[in-house]
Amino acid sequence: MNSSYEVLGLATGIITSGESIAERVIETAEKTCGGFEEGDVLVLAETAVATSEGNIVRLDKIAPTPKAQELGDKYRIDPRMAEVVIQESDSIVGGIPGFLLCMKGGTLLPNAGVDASNAPPGCVTPLPADPDQSATSIRKTIEEKTGVRIGVIIADSRTHAMRLGCSGVAIGSSGIPSVINDQGRSDLFGRKLEVTKRAVADNIASAAELVMGEADECTPAAIIRGIGLPLGDHLGVETIDATECLFMGAFAKNRTQW
C-alpha cells in the first residue's frame, strides 16, 4: 500500500429505482476527476445500491405480526418497520428505543440494515440482497466500459459499541482484499506483531464517508485514488465467528463483572 492517497466525492444526484448506478458513476467521475484510473477503489452507499436494484419496501403494504407489534411497542418503532427488520434478520438479539439489534449474515447490525433515511417517502430500503454480488456486477460494468481495473466497496454507516455517531463500514467488496494480514511482519522493535489483521475495507468505507455524508448532498459515492491495494478476483468482506468476537464473547456468552 502507498503512503498517500486522495478521496474524491462523486455527486451523482438522486439514483432512482432500476437505474444503472455504474453508468451514473462513470459519468460523474468523468466530470469530477477525469474518469476512473487503474487501482481506484469506488465506494458506494448501500442505500443508493439497494434503490438502483429496486430493493425498496412500501410500508403501507406491510402487515405487522404480533411479534413485530410487541417489539415495536417495546422499542418505540413503527411495527411495520419492525416487521421488515424481523424479515431481514437471522435473529434479533436486543434493542434500545428506535433500534433493534440484529444478527444478519454473521454481522451485528442495527435494524438489520433497513434504512428509512434517503428512501422514497413511505418506503424503507433493506440492504442490497447480495452486496458482494452487487459490488462485482458494478465493478465488471465499470471495468468493461473504462478499460481500467478497480475495486468496489458497498458501504453502510453504523454506530459502534460505546461510540457516539456513525462511521463507515464495508458490507460488500469486490476486486480488492477486505482485510490485510500483517502476520509475519515485525513491529518497530523487530518483534512479530500480535494484532495482525487490518480491516482495510472498513477503513476505506470510513474515509469515503467523510465526503459522502448522510444528508442531502446527493453524494452516494466516492473514489479512493492512489492507495495501492492489490487488485484481483477478491470477493467479500471477511467476518468472524461470534465465539472469536471479544464483544460477543464478553457479553453474550461469558459475562463476568470483576
Added chain:
Amino acid sequence: MNSSYEVLGLATGIITSGESIAERVIETAEKTCGGFEEGDVLVLAETAVATSEGNIVRLDKIAPTPKAQELGDKYRIDPRMAEVVIQESDSIVGGIPGFLLCMKGGTLLPNAGVDASNAPPGCVTPLPADPDQSATSIRKTIEEKTGVRIGVIIADSRTHAMRLGCSGVAIGSSGIPSVINDQGRSDLFGRKLEVTKRAVADNIASAAELVMGEADECTPAAIIRGIGLPLGDHLGVETIDATECLFMGAFAKNRTQW
C-alpha cells in the same frame, strides 16, 4: 466539509521516550508535503504519543495480584500484562483468549488500550494519560511554530463487534469537532434525518490508518489535507452513556433472544 481531501503518511522513524513529537512531525511534514497548511488535521498513533510522553511500563517491575493471575490464567494473558490492564481500567467486563474487555473513561476498550506492539522490548505502553490534553499540547506547539491552525487527533487501532481486523478510532481530539450533528438537515427526499450524528474523528482516524499501518513502516502520523472541518477550541471525543448504547443496552442490561 469539502467534497475531496488528501491523506499523507508521515514517516517520522521511531519516536523515543522524552522526544518532542511535535518537532519530529513538523520536520517530517516539511520533507513530505511542504509543511503544514491551514486546516490540516494531524493524526498521531497513540503508541507514539505515549512513548514520547515516557508512558512506558517495564513488565519485569510488575508484581501481579491474585486477581491478575486469575484473569491471566483464564484468558491466557501474561499476568503482569493483566495487572497493568487492571490498573488502567475502570472495570473489566469480560474477555476472550489474549484480550480483556475493559471500560475506561466511558469507552469499551480491549486490554484498556495497553499495547505490547511497537513498545520497547520487555515493555508495554498504556494509553496516553490524557489524550485530549496531549492533542492540545501538540496542536499548540505546531501552531506556534508554523503559524497555521490545525486539528490534532490521537488514534488507536481497534476491533469492533463482529468485525474481522482492526480499524482506526479517535481517543483524543483538539481543534476540530469530533462528531458533527446533521440534526435539522434533510435527506434526499426532504425528510428530517433520523440518524444525525457523524463520527468524523473516528472516520478520520480510519482514513489515516490506511497509510499509518501497524508494522515496521515507522509511520505513526498522517496529515488529512483539504477536508474543510471548522477549526477552533474544540476539545475531546464525544462519548455516550452505556444506557444510550445499542450494543451495551442489548447485551449488558436487557438481553432477549427472540
